[in-house]
Amino acid sequence: MKTQSPILTMANNDNDPLPLGWEVKIDPQTGWPFFVDHNNRTTTWNDPRHDTKKVKERRDKVGLSTLTADGRSTL
Numbered sequence: 001m002k003t004q005s006p007i008l009t010m011a012n013n014d015n016d017p018l019p020l021g022w023e024v025k026i027d028p029q030t031g032w033p034f035f036v037d038h039n040n041r042t043t044t045w046n047d048p049r050h051d052t053k054k055v056k057e058r059r060d061k062v063g064l065s066t067l068t069a070d071g072r073s074t075l
Contacts, residue, residue: 016049 018024021039026032035044 019048022048 023036024033025036027034035048
């Protein structure tokens, strides 16, 4: 399995904003982007916009809904 460049993955997500409290930075040694979650004080190589889409797609496939802050279903 070939690893896809994170630059290419990021390009596919350019239209979507990062979640609140997130920032993208470039690793000076590799030139690869990484993501900073200031809310939890963590970093990851995984684009959180991509992860959010995967979860939503999975929920849609099995018919699960998510709840809004006031308890309403998103379905």
